[in-house]
Amino acid sequence: MATPIEQLGRDALAAKGFFGAYKWLILRRIVQAAIIALFIIGPVGGVWVLKGNLAGSWLFETVPMVEPFVFLQMLAAGMFGFLTTTLLGVAVVVAFYALIGGRAYCAWVCPVNVITDAAAWVRRRLGIAQSAKISPQTRFWMLGAALVLAALSGQLAYELVNPVSIVHRGLIYGMGAAGWLVVAGIFLFDVVVTKHGWCSHVCPMGAMYSLIGAPALVKVRTPNREQCDDCMECFEVCPEPKILPPALRQGMRQGLPAVVSSSLCTRCGRCVDICSKDVFAFGFLTTGKAKPGEAGENAPGKKDGELKKAS
Ligand code: SF4
Ligand code: SF4
Incomplete structure (x- = not known):
């Protein structure tokens, strides 16, 4: 069931702690700041x-x-x-x-x-x-x-x-x-x-x-997609949510590989961070095969969409 937007990220915090729930976001901010700093320390400090x-x-x-x-x-x-x-x-x-x-x-x-x-x-x-x-x-x-x-x-x-x-x-x-x-x-x-x-x-x-980036080797994979509970939190934080369904239940039913294959993926890691079920993980190019029994599974799926406001 879709998580009310006020509770976005709370399950991940409870399940993984602060660093687990924000790991990739924190690392990205450190890298972004470091790159700017490295451009600045040349003219300022001669390094x-x-x-x-x-x-x-x-x-x-x-x-x-x-x-x-x-x-x-x-x-x-x-x-x-x-x-x-x-x-x-x-x-x-x-x-x-x-x-x-x-x-x-x-x-x-x-x-x-x-x-x-x-x-x-x-x-x-x-x-x-x-x-x-x-x-x-x-x-x-x-x-x-x-x-x-x-x-x-x-x-x-x-x-x-x-x-x-x-x-x-x-x-x-x-x-x-x-x-x-x-x-x-x-x-x-x-x-x-x-x-x-x-x-x-x-x-x-x-x-x-x-x-x-079309041929990229580094991918966001969905090794635990059968654990997905349709909370839709990844759809809410992903900047390109339309790329997610083939990697989740919809793709599982169609026998598609457990990977976000679109080159629109920014590797931001927000889906990895926010998923309390650890459905997502960074990895290298997968073999591209669905797990046995995944294809054709009659599991409920959700369409891309925004989280609902709690009533
Ligand atoms: S890494 Fe970012 S862009 Fe790629 S699927 Fe996850 S949330 Fe979306
Ligand atoms: S799409 Fe990429 S390159 Fe363009 S402004 Fe956004 S983050 Fe920067």
Whole structure:
């Protein structure tokens, strides 16, 4: 039975304790803060672990890293005068995210994620259930539009308004009025207009990373999905809830593998944290087989949807 929204996460807390119920969230916040700190301690303290910014940087002044979305815009804009190290930098980043899941960038690196997670939390607290209809495919159209814009302008035009770049620069060099406007705009968009509005519907970088991450080896698996009690808490916290049913009871009945196979999964781990039955776990690519007896099981399933307010 669906958990009333006021009780979201309580079963996990009771079953696993605070760290068990927030482990991946805490680790993500540590990694996100550490990445920003590593960019800052170079100019401030002369310790160059990461030099540059998210668009292009050096790791230990040796390994180049170039943002693939920026590189695609460069190609579209006809900026072919790049160095071999740029190609190497793109290859390093693409290989890394192709291995661990492209949208891990969203949950573990992108500074905008903190804003959108905060908006989702506020939305839940305020009990806002309505959402404007925006197709999740919009982000892929945005990706195409950014490239067309680059081709027409001969510039990295989208980068002038890219919230990821703006917020990242703001965190390193100080947030000006434009930065705060972007932060407020995304926050309000996610709270008022659409649930998980920016990241799961609009952001072209998220779209790009989902394409890169299609072959990823690191997956969220559902080894204990027969334990699922349909509380729906994972649907509530997952930024891409439509990807869950094939990994849960619906997939079990159809004999689908016990894994979240969609490349839209951000590897945020919120489903792992919030499930008191330990249905989810991080793992490597599964063999792709349902457990014996799972396929065709006549178990009750639930459709994707929001948790109900307690009456
Ligand atoms: S979808 Fe875009 S803004 Fe959201 S976390 Fe991913 S890259 Fe950042
Ligand atoms: S399936 Fe789990 S790890 Fe993937 S996006 Fe949803 S909550 Fe995050």
